Amino acid sequence: MASLHTNERDVIVGDTEKPTTSIRNGHGDVEAAPAAPTYDEIDPEIEKRVRRKLDYHIVPLVAALYLLAFLDRSNIGNARIAGMEEDLDLDSASYTWLLTIFYISYITFSFLAIGWKVVPPHIWAAGCVFCWGLVSTVQSAIHSWAAMMALRFFMGVAEIAYGPGIPFLLSFFYLRHELGLRAGLFLSAAPLANTFAGALAYGITSGNPSFAKWRVLFLVEGLPTILMAAVAWFFLPDSPEKARFLTEEEKVVARARGVRQAGAATRIGAINWKEMLEGLMDLKGWILGVRRV
Structure with missing residues (x-):
């Protein structure tokens, strides 16, 4: 031996x-x-329990953060109705630029999604959420169109660093045939936010605050996002092995699932430039990108 x-x-x-x-x-x-067992040696009942716990703890958290992202990016329309246009002396072209500048940075800084590969996910997610939450909150204090333009630009940078990387994060925990449903649930947070964003804004601005209603809107919707950054820091696991809601037995099973999915237990901390080049050479990615634009 x-x-x-x-x-x-x-x-x-x-x-x-x-x-x-x-x-x-x-x-x-x-x-x-x-x-650690191979995937074929895993008890199906334990695997089912692991998958259920992942569904309860990870998908709702990342979806809730994405929902906040859409509330924070889209509340500018409700702020306009609540008096921002008059207070900042905006014309139609100026307001349109406030919408456009967000997507300019959102597209230009798409490469930041690679941060999920380099930085531990709980740190990266918390940083992104804190940044766009801070920007959203600070919007309540600006007094010029130029300042609002700058904030909208930085909000786009922070949000693009979060959303597109979530399917990659979910692939740490789910097998290929399980990933589609969970990614779909995550993405469904965006239209869900749109279903009640207007009603929420109406409720926030319907009172008689001591300062402008649109400022109250940015403040009330931005502060919870900053608080959620702390939730992401403490409760979003970097990998199945670091999921505090799993028992030791369940972590072993989750690790075996991860090895089967990616061929390696650890996927954070380094960039494989060869794989990146192969991805850039893949025509399907370019077609998808052009369609999205």
Whole structure:
């Protein structure tokens, strides 16, 4: 029997036995434990439990953040109705530019989605959410069209860094045939936000605040987004192994699922430039991009 030693963990491979993992316990002794199972060895009931927990904890969180993104980007129309146009002395062309500048930065900075590959997801997501929430809130304090243009530009930068990377994040946790439904649920947050954005804005601006109603709108809808950045920081797991809502047994199963999906357990921390070049050479990606524009 041969033994491969590391500092704290030894992988023992026998000639006829299955691989086992030996882990040092609290007394410094080495205890043998089964190695992580392959996907074919996973108990279907445990896998079902893992998938259900992922559905309860991850999809609602990323969808809620995306819903806030759409509320924050689209509330400028409700702010216009609430008096922003008169207070900032905007004409039709000036207002149109406030809408356009967002999408200029949104398209130009699409490459920022690569941050999901380099930075731990909980940090990247929290940073994106905090940035666009801060921008949305600060809109309540501006007094000129130029300042609003700058804020709308930076909001586009922050939001493009979040949304397009979520399907990549979900692929850490779900198999290929499971991913479509979860990505669809995530994307459905956008039209859901549009169904009640107007009613919400009406409720916020229907009172008699001591300052402009449109400023109240930006303030009330921006502050919750900043608070949700903390939720993303503490509750969005970077990988199945770091999901606090999974038991140790469930983490082993989730890890095996991840290896089957991507061929590797770790997918954060480095960029594979060869794969990136292959992606840029893929005609399907360019066709999709042109259609979106």
